[in-house]
Amino acid sequence: MNHSKATALPRALEAALWLLFALIWFGSLGYRGLIHADEGRYATISLFMLHSGDWITPRLNGLLYFEKPILQYWMGALSFAAFGVNEFAARFWPGLTGFLSVAAVALTARKLWGVDAGRYAALAAGGMAWIIANSHFLSLDMGVSFFLTAALCGFLLAQRDGASRAETRWAMWITWAAMAGAVLSKGLIGLLIPGAPLVLYSLVNWQWAFWKRMHWLSGLALFFALTAPWFALVSERNPDFAHFFFIREHFERFLTTEHKRTGAPWYFVPYLILGLLPWTTLLPRLVKEGWSDRAAGLRVGRLLLIWSVFIFAFFSKSSSKLPSYILPLFPALALLLAHSFSRMAPRELKKHMILPALLWLALLFAWPFAGRFANADSPPDVILPFARFIAAGAALFLISAVFAWRALGRQQMLAAVAALSFGSLIAVTLAASGHDSYGRLKGSKQIVAQIQPYLTPDSEIYSVRYYDQTFPYYVGRPVTLVEFVDEFEFGERQEPQRWMPHIGQFVERWRAAPKAVAMLGDDTYQELQKQGLPMKVIYQDPRRMVVAKP
Structure with a gap:
């Protein structure tokens, strides 16, 4: 443990900084409308779970949906119950778990290496671009990343030198409970990601003693007490669940390209480089220091490095890739950064400020030319507001970088790291908020506001050969799909009465309906117009339109 004297910092100031951090972190959660696809999907499942009162069987737009486990849907439904149906409530769970991830690495580093660490x-994780971005976007990945981080931190605290038997027992119980949370958030990676790095660590360092201190009996009992009830209940009510969830959504997703989320082996490299900002150029130092960890007991640096490399390699090998899959490695890198910062001379940090400063400076200089990126799909009134937010974020980061540079000149390392962290937090938050102008083309908030007079309780609502995941959320009820399958294949096969596989069925039903509304693309509209189907366009943008029965 590092017993060096901690940097003097009044408790009131530290508390004020945490409060400021929380206000910025949570304050922007509700600013943007939800977008297609993840945000609409998970908000819709949670909202309709609250409406239906069925807390066991998840449904997407009224159809059975078993691609992921239940925990995030529960948290989303509880959030809607607590805060009302709004964007803040929809994003509260990823926002909360992101905040708790920052707190978890702060507590762990403090226990391992001292107050400054x-x-x-906290500053390393709280200013890390990929943690900020994913904490303010509704998907499953921040939630599962938090539980994996909690499992990692619990293990490190349990196995650290000087831990009492009681501390080891309680910390390992936290680890087992966190793995249960990860499994209930996203499936078997909740066991694989904590387990595989530990096996690799033991093989590389030939350390096996900690396996005897895992509290296997009570830990496994706790794990299964938390996970088994839901899996048993959902399987009892839905006999096809187990095969679909465990075989198709785990093994086939990893081994095949069925989900059409392929990518080159270096797919995640740019996300690692950009996601680690503003600390990216410190990565080689972290690798060197982590691998050279020569601690007599648990080599924390090596374990954190092996954890990070395994996550990166595992998802790089997978046949199904999305940018946020590698998110669980970033809190581990934040721990490595904490140990590195606490031993780094202030002058060494100066050179690592150059890359983030240049990147934000480039974005600031690009602002006057943003209109050149406009096209038919993304018109100027979408691009220009987005560019203004990015430019404002860039300017504020550069101002914070100046403060950091001056602090380093005065040997104030903690103040410099704080300036860079808060500058990054504000810059990324502003840039993400600016996405709302672009996001309006990827969501239905404005659409539903405009067509509200046509959405009476007896209106039939359709989505024809096109589906915006946010449409049923903002409408507040399921819409009938017409000739649209995608991820609904399982649910449509199980309950064929809930959708229309042929557009002819829709035409027949539309003619008979007293009131009806449909979202569709321009090609489908032209086709139906040629058939003489009575339709009135009540909304249109570059990507889709909504029609009502006259």
């Missing part, structure tokens, strides 16, 4: 860990 805890502060550096």
Whole structure:
């Protein structure tokens, strides 16, 4: 443990910084409308779970949906119950779990290496672009990343030198409970990701003693007490669940390209480089220091490095890739950064400020030319507001970088890291908020507001050969799909009465309906118009339109 004297910092100031961090972190959650696809999907499942009162069987737009486990849907439904149906409530769970991830690495670094290391860990994680971005976007990945981080931190605290038997027992119980949370958030990676790095660590370092201190009996009992009830209940009510969830959504997703989320082996490299900002150029130092960890007991640096490399390699090998899959490695890198910052001379950090400063400076200089990126799909009134937010974020980061540079000149390392962290937090938050102008083309908030007079309780609502995941959320009820399958294949096969596989069925039903509304693309509209189907366009943008029965 590092017993060096901690940087003097009044408790009131530290508390004020945490409060400021929380206000910025949570304050922007509700600013943007939800977008297609993840945000609409998970908000819709949670909202309709609350409406239906069925807390066991998840449904997407009224159809059985078993691609992921239940925990995030529960948290989303509880959030809607607590805060009302709004964007803040929809994003509260990823926002909360992101915040708790920052707190977890802060507490762990403090216990392992001292007070300053805890502060550096909070600043490293709280300013990391990929953690910020994913904490303010509704998907499953921040939730599962938090539980994996909690499992990692629990293990490190349990196995650290000087831990009492009681501390080891309680910390390992936290680890087992966190793995249960990860499994209930996203499936078997909740066991694989904590387990595989530990096996690799033991093989590389030939350390096996900690396996005897895992509290296997009570830990496994706790794990299965938390996970088994839901899996048993959902399987009892839905006999096809187990095969679909465990075989198709785990093994086939990893081994095949069925989900059409392929990518080159270096797919995640740019996300690692950009996601680690503003600390990206410190990565080689972290690798060197982590691998050279020569601690007599648990080599924390090596374990964190092996954890990070395994996650990166595992998802790089997978046949199904999405940018946020590698998110669980970033809190581990924040711990490595905390240990590195606490031993780094202030002058060494100066050179690592150059890359983030140049990137934000480039975005600031690109602002006057943003209109050149406009096209038919993304018109100027979408691009220009987005560019203004990015430019404002860039300017504020550059101002914070100046403060950091001056602090380093005065040997104030903690103040410099704090300036860079808060500058990054504000810059990324502003840039993400600016996406709302672009996001309006990827969501239905404005659409539903405009067509509200046509959405009476007896209106039939359709989505024809096109589906915006946010449409049923903002409408507040399921819409009938017409000739649209995609991820609904399982649900449509199980309950064929809930959708229309042929557009002819829709035409017949539309003619008979007293009131009806449909979202569709221009090609489908032209086709139906040629058939003489009575339709009135009540909304249109470059990507889709909504029609009502006259």
